Amino acid sequence: MVMDVNRRTVLRLSRYRKALQRFSELGFVKVFSDNLGEAVGVTSAQVRKDFSLFGISGNKRGGYQIDSLLETLQRILGKGRVQKVIVAGAGNIGRALIHYPTFEKEGIQIAAAFDIDPAKMHRKERIPVLSLDEMPRFIEENGIEIGIIAVPEIAAQEVCDRMVRSGIRGILNFAPIRLRCGDENVVINPVNLQIELENVIYFVHALGKNQDTAPVNDKIKVNHL
Amino acid sequence: MVMDVNRRTVLRLSRYRKALQRFSELGFVKVFSDNLGEAVGVTSAQVRKDFSLFGISGNKRGGYQIDSLLETLQRILGKGRVQKVIVAGAGNIGRALIHYPTFEKEGIQIAAAFDIDPAKMHRKERIPVLSLDEMPRFIEENGIEIGIIAVPEIAAQEVCDRMVRSGIRGILNFAPIRLRCGDENVVINPVNLQIELENVIYFVHALGKNQDTAPVNDKIKVNHL
DNA sequence: GTTTTTTTGTGATAATTTTCACTAAATTGC
DNA sequence: GCAATTTAGTGAAAATTATCACAAAAAAAC
Secondary structure, three states, rough: OOOOOOHHHHHHHHHHHHHHHHHHHOOOOOOHHHHHHHOOOOHHHHHHHHHHOOOOOEEEOOOOEEEHHHHHHHHHHHOOOOEEEEEEEEOOOHHHHHOOOHHHHOOOEEEEEEOOOOHHOOOOOOOOEEEHHHHHHHHHHHHHEEEEOOOHHHHHHHHHHHHHOOOEEEEEEEEOOOOOOOOOOOOEEEOHHHHHHHHHOOOOOOOHHOOOOOOOOOOOOOEEE | OOOOOHHHHHHHHHHHHHHHHHHHHHOOOOOOOHHHHHHHHHOOHHHHHHHHHHHOOEEEOOOEEEEHHHHHHHHHHOOOOEEEEEEOOOHHHHHHOOOOOOHHHOOOOEEEEOOOHHHOEEEOOOOEEEEEEHHHHHHHHHOOOOEEEEEEOHHHHHHHHHHHOOOOOEEEEEOOOOOOOOOOOOOOEOOOHHHHHHHHHHHHHHHHHOOOOOOOOOOOOEOOO
């Protein structure tokens, strides 16, 4: 059985990590797979399978030591060192990310933001907002690997190309368009807020219609999507 | 074979819709399943399966009429009428959503935002920012069904409970916590920006390590996550 | 020390989701 | 009109993902 480390597994790992942090803060020392599963919304078997995939093992009847498990997950998720990230686009979403409260504590450092609009530039801020033209050099000089695209749809592909040419290896893309990138070694993770909202709207309507006339095959029964 | 209308299918539907809008703007009249697949990043068979699930049919050899297909998708996705939405939390993300440029055009109307901080309130704006205490009445009086949670983690569950009690049926949750909601008929869609970013970071590191020493089982080979 | 209980780790199984591959229909070219 | 070609629609197959269920280990109880 070849079980792959896929996107979903890693997302769950991040959630386990978050849950463990809370448990740790509450003073707990050990945790069982069903505690973690309950906290994250998956089965205990799923938790154990995920861990086994990364060679994480606990103690039979003893569960997992929270501290060491947390350390292991931190290491797997690359939390060992500070991860520098840049943001292209200092509009609404870009600014929200620049000020995202927990990034700093979590080892994610927004090194700079870039925009095409001179009015948005702030060179003297703690997180400077520079000209988009300066982005390639900034990426190269600072060895930035991760970029966030928060520019309008029309500019997104161009910004993506520039990022990749300058050395960016992973992109979180908020522009509502599918970015094409020839390089197989570049990871692109799209986040489309409108589509996420439309998804909620769809299921609210679908549930509304199936209130009491639900046919057998309609397994529309969601709480968490 | 019972194929379910699931989250992913609806997400794809939204993407097809978006692609169709672009095709339509470019003056195209008809489209084939492989055009749509290519635009969205899925196979043509996937496109046809998705459509067949909703009883959408095209013409053999003729493809699909863009206009009528677009109308059908709009209807399925509830684009017939304006969907009113409220936002709890007028912090960075809340404000970004309030000013999200395409919501208006797409029939999504942010009716109001709510915050606990008096300094953030703006009763006279086009999209007013009101006190969180006013939220329940606003939801009831305006028959709001969809809510966005963009408050700090600590307040999210409480806001969720209030929303649901007041009649909200679907929630887009940006707080980095799993919301519990007893009501099976309430849909919750979590969007965790930090976790999405961590996902990119993980795969960038994973790809970096497996540059030329990739073992057989490591199927880490991603472009779009 | 032995029995009982609990919980991990995992192979087997089930469920879900996607892709394949082929039929049938429509269009085009001649 | 007929053959060739293209593309939708879909059952079957494959691939992926999640769950079950049970053996083995550790701890607790007695």
